[in-house]
Amino acid sequence: MENQLFPVFFKLHRLSVLVVGGGNIGLEKVTAMLQNCPEGNITVVAIHFLPELEALAKQYPNVTLIRKAFSCGDLLGKDLVIAATNNKEVNYCVWEKAKGSKVLINVADTPDLCDFYLGSVVQKGNLKIAISTNGKSPTVAKRLKQVLQEAIPDTLDEVLNKLYIIRDKLKGDFTSKVKKLNSLTDVLVRAESESA
Missing domain, CATH: 3.30.160 (Double Stranded RNA Binding Domain)
Structure with a gap:
């Protein structure tokens, strides 16, 4: 079966994320989220934390480390959960509690238990x-x-910024703006196909 995932981009600074696990997997997931959204609100619950994760939390005031075993109450007010321990039973327990609380969950290295992937x-x-x-x-x-x-190319960001300014200045309804922007950006596709 083909990939039927629906891609979305979360604004983590508006959400509350729980990561269960303070080892290598937890560090990897927290690092990935912070690289994409340094203002992401992340709480990490674990019995032990890698020194690298503790150092990361000191750099980001929006990352909270709580040294304890996971419990159902940790899900209160959370929008997303990542089970990131190396213990399948603990990860399954987190999944079970998240599903019961209707919180979206990712269980590391267990695609069948994931509502979303990173x-x-x-x-x-x-x-x-x-x-x-x-x-x-x-x-x-x-x-x-x-x-x-x-x-x-790194210069693509300049193009995006200029198109944003143009989009703001365009008059007309949504359909008319889309047609004008498609016409302006057609040169990007044409130039690429002509040079091939």
């Missing part, structure tokens, strides 16, 4: 591209990220 991300200024393999191969996603990171 994909590989390519970023060039304001352009952000998320890559998903539907949980089949994070390695392929990372390789594609490398290719796109090198292929997309």
Whole structure:
């Protein structure tokens, strides 16, 4: 079956995220979120924390570390949960409680228990591209990220900023604005196909 995921971009600074696990997996997930949204509101619950995670939390006042075992009350007020321990039973318990609380959850390395995935991300200024393999191969996603990171010029952010200014100045309804912007950006596609 083909990938039927619906891609979305969360504004983590408006949400409250819970990460359960303070080891390597928890560190990886927290780091990924902070790289994309340094103002993300993240609470990490774990019995032990890697020193690197403790150091990261000191750099970001919006990251809270709570040294304790996970309990159902940790889900109160949370919008997203990531179960990031190396203990399958604990991760399953977090999943079960999250589902009961109607909170979206990602269970690391367990695609069947995920409501969402954290994909590989390519970023060039304001352009952000998320890559998903539907949980089949994070390695392929990372390789594609490398290719796109090198292929997309850094100057693309200047183009985006100029198009934003143009979009704000355009008159007319939504359909008319889309047609004008499509006409302006057609040169990007044409120039690429002509040079191929």
